[in-house]
Amino acid sequence: MRFYWILLGMMITTSAWAGDTRTSNILSEVDDLWRGKSSHAIATLNIQTQHYSRSMKLESWSKGKEKSLTKVLSPLREKGTMTLKSGNHIYTYLPKTDRTIRLSSGMMMSSWMGSHLTNDDLLKESRLEDDFDARISFEGERHGQDIIEFTLLPKEDAAVVWGKIVLEVEAKRHLPIKEVFYDEDMQVSRTFTFTGLKKLAGKIRPSVLHIAPADKPNEYTEFIFQELTLNIPISDSFFNKSALKRHQR
Amino acid sequence: MKLNQLAFRNIFRRKRRTLITASSVAFGVLLSVTFTGTGDYTYTHMIDAGAKMGMGHVTVEPVGYQNSPTLNKKLQHIDKMLDEIRNLDNVSDAVPRIMGQAMFASANKSIGGVFIAVNPNIENAKNNLFIQSLSEGKLFSANSKHGIVVGYKLAHKLRLKLGKKLVYTTTDASGEIISRIARVKGMFKTGVDTIDASMVLLPLAATQQALGYSSNQASLIAVLIHDQRKADDMRDKIASLHSTQNYEELSWHEAQPDLAGVIAMDKSMNYISQFLVGLIIAAGILNTMLMSVLERKHEFGMMMAVGLSPQALFKLVMVESFWLALLGLTLGIVITAPWFYFLYYHGIDLSSGFGDDFTYGGVLIDPLFKARLFPESIVFILGSVFSLAMLAGAYPAWKAGRTPPIESLKTI
Numbered sequence: 001m002r003f004y005w006i007l008l009g010m011m012i013t014t015s016a017w018a019g020d021t022r023t024s025n026i027l028s029e030v031d032d033l034w035r036g037k038s039s040h041a042i043a044t045l046n047i048q049t050q051h052y053s054r055s056m057k058l059e060s061w062s063k064g065k066e067k068s069l070t071k072v073l074s075p076l077r078e079k080g081t082m083t084l085k086s087g088n089h090i091y092t093y094l095p096k097t098d099r100t101i102r103l104s105s106g107m108m109m110s111s112w113m114g115s116h117l118t119n120d121d122l123l124k125e126s127r128l129e130d131d132f133d134a135r136i137s138f139e140g141e142r143h144g145q146d147i148i149e150f151t152l153l154p155k156e157d158a159a160v161v162w163g164k165i166v167l168e169v170e171a172k173r174h175l176p177i178k179e180v181f182y183d184e185d186m187q188v189s190r191t192f193t194f195t196g197l198k199k200l201a202g203k204i205r206p207s208v209l210h211i212a213p214a215d216k217p218n219e220y221t222e223f224i225f226q227e228l229t230l231n232i233p234i235s236d237s238f239f240n241k242s243a244l245k246r247h248q249r
Numbered sequence: 250m251k252l253n254q255l256a257f258r259n260i261f262r263r264k265r266r267t268l269i270t271a272s273s274v275a276f277g278v279l280l281s282v283t284f285t286g287t288g289d290y291t292y293t294h295m296i297d298a299g300a301k302m303g304m305g306h307v308t309v310e311p312v313g314y315q316n317s318p319t320l321n322k323k324l325q326h327i328d329k330m331l332d333e334i335r336n337l338d339n340v341s342d343a344v345p346r347i348m349g350q351a352m353f354a355s356a357n358k359s360i361g362g363v364f365i366a367v368n369p370n371i372e373n374a375k376n377n378l379f380i381q382s383l384s385e386g387k388l389f390s391a392n393s394k395h396g397i398v399v400g401y402k403l404a405h406k407l408r409l410k411l412g413k414k415l416v417y418t419t420t421d422a423s424g425e426i427i428s429r430i431a432r433v434k435g436m437f438k439t440g441v442d443t444i445d446a447s448m449v450l451l452p453l454a455a456t457q458q459a460l461g462y463s464s465n466q467a468s469l470i471a472v473l474i475h476d477q478r479k480a481d482d483m484r485d486k487i488a489s490l491h492s493t494q495n496y497e498e499l500s501w502h503e504a505q506p507d508l509a510g511v512i513a514m515d516k517s518m519n520y521i522s523q524f525l526v527g528l529i530i531a532a533g534i535l536n537t538m539l540m541s542v543l544e545r546k547h548e549f550g551m552m553m554a555v556g557l558s559p560q561a562l563f564k565l566v567m568v569e570s571f572w573l574a575l576l577g578l579t580l581g582i583v584i585t586a587p588w589f590y591f592l593y594y595h596g597i598d599l600s601s602g603f604g605d606d607f608t609y610g611g612v613l614i615d616p617l618f619k620a621r622l623f624p625e626s627i628v629f630i631l632g633s634v635f636s637l638a639m640l641a642g643a644y645p646a647w648k649a650g651r652t653p654p655i656e657s658l659k660t661i
Contacts, residue, residue: 088425088426089426104420104426105350105351105352105418105419105420105426105427106350106351106352106361108352108418108426108428109352109354109359109361109418110359118359120354120418120428157394157395157430158430159416159418159428159429159430160416160430161354161355161356161414161415161416162356163356181356182356183355183356183357183408184355184356184413184414189356189357215357
């Protein structure tokens with residue numbers, strides 16, 4: 001689903017990476033692997049916290065970096081709940097009340113669907129390239145695998161809470177393995193792990209994304225991919241706010 | 250008639266009783282000064298603290314800002330307004346501020362709160378409670394881009410230290426969501442938990458830029474005045490200025506109704522207890538005066554028999570009351586002065602009884618039991634104690650005037 005891409009995008013982000021060309025080439029390559037011009041996906045979202053655990057099935061569409069739509073397929077109680085990201089804004093549509101809410105600044109830092117991601121995480125993904133400088137910090141064998149490690153440091157003025165982000169990528173296939181977010185004291189804040197390699201949209205990709213917050217060892221959020229199609233024909237109007245009600249049907 | 254001389258002699262004939270009566274009057278002065286004085290001190294302290302917490306004694310703000318303080322409501326041409334307001338008499342300061350809600354996030358956590366954007370060149374410990382209560386670090390400079398001063402509880406929750414960064418997210422003037430980074434320059438500890446856990450100061454210039462304000466725009470102007478009791482007058486004066494015509498002016502009563510309510514309630518409680526104390530003192534005076542009249546029944550009877558009119562007797566006892574009251578007031582001033590001096594300059598430390606939370610009605614109060622008196626309060630105290638004493642003397646005087654001469658002479 002789209003959020004998977006968003007998260008992947010966080011590390012792999014494309015195009016305009018400043019710095020040496022090899023770094024930006026690999027990052028772009030990895031990013032291209034994940035983000036087509038548009039996408040359609042079906043995924044399962046598992047959330048485990050101290051207070052509850054839940055599992056949801058999601059369907060999502062995306063176009064470019066700035067537009068995405070996610071719809072809950074199950075459980076029935078939340079079926080039809082949609083999250084629309086369009087440019088700078090996030091909208092939530094609740095079928096029960098038939099209302100579309102634009103998330104205010106106050107809601108940006110709250111959890112998305114009860115997971116360990118915030119709405120802000122979803123929004124900032126596409127701006128990572130503006131906010132970070134990337135460089136290769138390690139190349140060689142680690143845990144029996146040939147890897148390349150990238151370190152992403154936030155730019156001075158960037159509105160980023162992290163101290164740095166460290167990303168490990170398979171050296172040969174350029175598939176992501178692990179992404180670790182550090183706070184300013186360089187303590188681990190959360191870890192993304194990518195597993196479950198499987199053929200999706202014609203290529204081998206990790207199908208499971210595991211998010212573990214460092215301060216809550218028993219909690220996690222997990223995205224498991226079932227289906228993925230890239231470069232599907234889809235129009236911009238699909239991601240209109242006014243189209244939310246239409247998608248409901 | 251030599252009523253005065255007679256009254257004097259009567260008073261000093263029974264020195265002990267006179268002393269007791271005068272002491273109860275004096276005691277009344279003492280209690281009244283203590284009650285009124287701490288009231289005057291505490292309310293002024295609370296109101297000034299409230300004013301320094303953001304809105305001032307008088308606030309100039311866009312129409313409707315009070316009920317829905319959003320960032321798309323703003324004042325234009327604040328320089329002109331500031332000039333005009335500062336030129337008014339009794340204004341101690343006028344400062345532009347931007348107040349808004351924001352989310353503050355570090356890598357560990359995010360918390361909702363309120364920011365006040367201030368100009369560090371004109372804000373200081375005198376007009377800003379947060380600067381006054383800086384506990385670590387210092388205020389940012391005027392051209393600081395990323396400076397921020399946070400409440401120590403907020404810092405603790407976000408696990409921030411001096412120099413660490415946090416990201417704040419808010420909605421700008423046109424409704425867009427914006428995020429900016431800031432580095433902790435200082436921390437304050439006001440003692441009000443909710444404020445220490447949710448408030449931050451930002452540099453005005455950088456905030457104006459981030460929110461899409463021009464340097465001549467702000468959300469409000471906080472006006473501080475020398476005497477908080479003149480807030481309503483000042484509000485009307487400011488409202489009549491040329492430059493403030495399109496905006497709303499509120500005194501602290503209106504801008505901080507919760508504080509005004511707390512003070513009004515506390516004041517009426519204070520009045521009730523003062524009234525009760527007054528009643529007890531009046532009863533004491535009444536008692537001694539009545540005793541002295543009944544005791545002299547024989548004497549009054551004699552005076553009437555030799556031709557003194559009932560009116561003259563009434564007057565005599567009233568004059569006695571008058572001198573007694575005056576004596577009592579003098580004694581009261583003598584015993585109250587050192588007590589008041591102590592309360593005014595030193596006060597009694599009540600902090601052990603408060604715990605850590607020195608707040609009442611969401612406003613900081615001084616944990617010291619101190620007193621100050623407004624001139625009119627002094628007049629009020631002396632006037633009311635004096636009239637109380639006179640009133641208590643009226644019944645015995647009336648009684649004296651009604652002494653039946655023959656019967657009185659029969660009893661010895």
